[in-house]
Amino acid sequence: MIIGGIDIAVLMASLMVGSVPILLAALGETVVERSGVLNLGVEGMMIIGAVSGFIAAVTFQSPILGFLAGAACGAAFSLIFAFLVLVLQANQVATGLALTLVGIGISSLAGQGFNGIKPPVTGAVPMGPLRDIPFLGPMLFRHDWVVWFGLAMVAVTWWLLNRSRAGLIIRAVGENHEAAHALGYKVNRIRLLCILFGGAMAGIGGAYISLVRVPQWTDNITNGIGWIALAIVVFASWRPGRVLFGAWLFGGLLVLGPNLQAAEYRIPVEYLSMAPYLITIVVLVVMSARKGARMGAPASLGQNFHASR
Numbered sequence: 001m002i003i004g005g006i007d008i009a010v011l012m013a014s015l016m017v018g019s020v021p022i023l024l025a026a027l028g029e030t031v032v033e034r035s036g037v038l039n040l041g042v043e044g045m046m047i048i049g050a051v052s053g054f055i056a057a058v059t060f061q062s063p064i065l066g067f068l069a070g071a072a073c074g075a076a077f078s079l080i081f082a083f084l085v086l087v088l089q090a091n092q093v094a095t096g097l098a099l100t101l102v103g104i105g106i107s108s109l110a111g112q113g114f115n116g117i118k119p120p121v122t123g124a125v126p127m128g129p130l131r132d133i134p135f136l137g138p139m140l141f142r143h144d145w146v147v148w149f150g151l152a153m154v155a156v157t158w159w160l161l162n163r164s165r166a167g168l169i170i171r172a173v174g175e176n177h178e179a180a181h182a183l184g185y186k187v188n189r190i191r192l193l194c195i196l197f198g199g200a201m202a203g204i205g206g207a208y209i210s211l212v213r214v215p216q217w218t219d220n221i222t223n224g225i226g227w228i229a230l231a232i233v234v235f236a237s238w239r240p241g242r243v244l245f246g247a248w249l250f251g252g253l254l255v256l257g258p259n260l261q262a263a264e265y266r267i268p269v270e271y272l273s274m275a276p277y278l279i280t281i282v283v284l285v286v287m288s289a290r291k292g293a294r295m296g297a298p299a300s301l302g303q304n305f306h307a308s309r
Helices: 008-034 042-060 063-087 092-110 128-132 136-140 145-163 165-175 177-182 187-213 225-235 240-262 269-289
Strands: none
Touching (some): 008 042, 008 136, 008 187, 008 240, 042 063, 042 187, 042 225, 063 092, 128 136, 145 240, 165 177, 225 269
């Protein structure tokens, strides 16, 4: 189906691929923020995952090892954040911003010598005859496993937060850490596990950018996607189902520009490049101006906890 010179099936397939890094990072951050921790270092963890995943995949010629390395290094980098805010009681906002800057610097240094190298291909999941179904085949059934992993994680995260005892504890800690501590829950231990999960998800999202979406290594390859993921968590009111909608919306904006250019629409590339970030700012302003905009936000979000208080 072609409308206005744009193949809709290809556009929708590109949307699903383009939204994967945003979706994974935003799901991880949703769990982190539900526990009461505000981690603005998502961009830094994504770019650490991107460079470590790329190096591992190229070195061992295995995209699977690349994604595992991205998850492991993203989680390891999040440990620095966890130590600073949970143990040393550092300010969460300042710590997250600082780690983003550190992550960008480390990735630039580590990526030297890998520019211009192509990573091993992450193949599509074999879907047999489903691949050849008109319209639906190219739109849905020619994706790699990480696309399906992202969709599965939406369901897993929703179940974890809304239907499991662990999710109830996470939400209790995020709503009132003092009360949760009084009930005997290890607040900082729970928050540490959530931060590790968020770091691993951001790392996988970053690895997907450098291994599939681009695929190559360049400095600052995440290009602000971590900030969009942070905005989507607020846009989605900390709900995994809405995170999926937000990721598809903003992912669609990211891939719309190249599709419009391919269809020979004469729109300046600068406008197309800035559109996702401009709309992110507009959405955040509208959400903030809305009466009761913090409805859905954990009550203890951004507040440090110490058991001796």
